[in-house]
Amino acid sequence: MANGITDLVEQNVERYQEELLELLAQPSVSSTGDGIEACARSVAGLLDEYGIDSEIIPTEHSPVVYGEKIVDDSSPTVLFYGHYDVQPPGDRERWDSPPFDPTVRDCADCGTSIFARGSGDNKGQLVAHIFALEILHQVADEQNVNVKYVFEGEEENGSTGFHDFLRTHAEKLECDFVYISDGPMHGSRRPTIVYGNRGLLAMEATITKANTDVHSGNFGGPIPNAANDLVAALDTLFDGTHGTLDVLDEDIDLPDTYAEMASTVPVDHEATKSELGLSRLARSEDQTYYERIALSPTFSINGLTSGYQGDRMKTIIPHEATAKFDIRLLPGQNPDKVFTHVEERLTALDPEISVRKLSTFLPMITDPETPYAELIRDAATTTWNEEAVEMPVLGGSLPAGYLKDVLEVPVLVVPYGNPDQNNHAPNEHMSLDNFKNGIETSARVLANLQRQ
Structure with a gap:
């Protein structure tokens, strides 16, 4: 046969x-x-x-x-x-x-x-x-x-x-x-x-301040900047690619052989950097490329939208900003539970931030x-x-x-x-x-x- x-x-x-x-x-x-x-x-x-x-x-x-x-x-x-x-x-x-x-x-x-x-x-x-x-x-x-x-x-x-x-x-x-x-x-x-x-938890966060964009010279200082405030809030969620919320260290359920198998997957760091035109990989290299994928939840901003995106300058204070981001989760972790913690963190930092769940995968x-x-x-x-x-x-x-x-x-x-x-x-x-x-x-x- x-x-x-x-x-x-x-x-x-x-x-x-x-x-x-x-x-x-x-x-x-x-x-x-x-x-x-x-x-x-x-x-x-x-x-x-x-x-x-x-x-x-x-x-x-x-x-x-x-x-x-x-x-x-x-x-x-x-x-x-x-x-x-x-x-x-x-x-x-x-x-x-x-x-x-x-x-x-x-x-x-x-x-x-x-x-x-x-x-x-x-x-x-x-x-x-x-x-x-x-x-x-x-x-x-x-x-x-x-x-x-x-x-x-x-x-x-x-x-x-x-x-x-x-x-x-x-x-x-x-x-x-x-x-x-x-x-x-x-x-x-x-x-x-x-x-x-x-697992995957994909989200969108939007913040709105004034009712219109304003001149950064005439209003810069006392008028809140939506882009600045959203970036500052998101910065509290991660360190490098690793999420900082305590919930991301909870509920992980990995078989005994999991880490050992991850460590044996062949990886060529130099080839990866060369292929992608990188001078270095994110974070330290005490773990292999694949171990970081398999053994740690990761946080990634997928896109940011705010203010002026055209040619040359437009000196404004954006009144609205939006970010799309995802968290990759390990076996045992629940996307809905993690979303609740993300939403609580961001809205506690700024009540004018709204967070929307886009999709999840277990x-x-x-x-x-x-x-x-x-x-x-x-x-x-x-x-x-x-x-x-x-x-x-x-x-x-x-x-x-x-x-x-x-x-x-x-x-x-x-x-x-x-x-x-x-x-x-x-x-x-x-x-x-x-x-x-x-x-x-x-x-x-x-x-x-x-x-x-």
């Missing part, structure tokens, strides 16, 4: 590539709603095309696309999660080809790649699981594993509707484990297995000793012909914590995106080698599950 999988993926990959290109040409921007409904229909149609029973389930926001191929209730069941929504393309002038006109061309570091918004995040990874089932059917005498698919349409915009969907459709999603392919693989380009994700950790990890390690190592890098958490945040909380089963993240995929940025792309290996890895996971 092993050799057959490799050969069959190679024989079919051009057809799979064309299916992906067609899906990438369909915009699906959850923040604006552009193309979401049409893309949901396209994803459901793809499931149907490959013999998977599909349905489109409305939510308060974007619809969820569900599919299943059930052979026997007593057989093992895997649930593949993915998201068909994408980030806005941003400045189209910075794209070398139109974001929704998928283009195949060479990439200096990762070979021939598909360039389009959503190629890596997450359509190129999502479809790998669909194609994998066809490969399984071609190499196995009969399917004896149940396969379910749940693809949401607002992961890039908070997954609010998906959270509600999980609570009302938990029985439909019953499975033995959840398999997620999202995000980039490790920078070494070795196959990667991740056992959790950081942190999540799965025991690396789960038996499903071994069959995934075998599949990934065989496909990529390299030992897998194992990481306790993904740096980014996913709705994986909600899946684990509702379904109470192991959730494992196996990213297929190349590490330089530029997700959320111009010229997003997915390496064709990664696309092909992703399909093969998913097919091998299904084949391994059949043998259990």
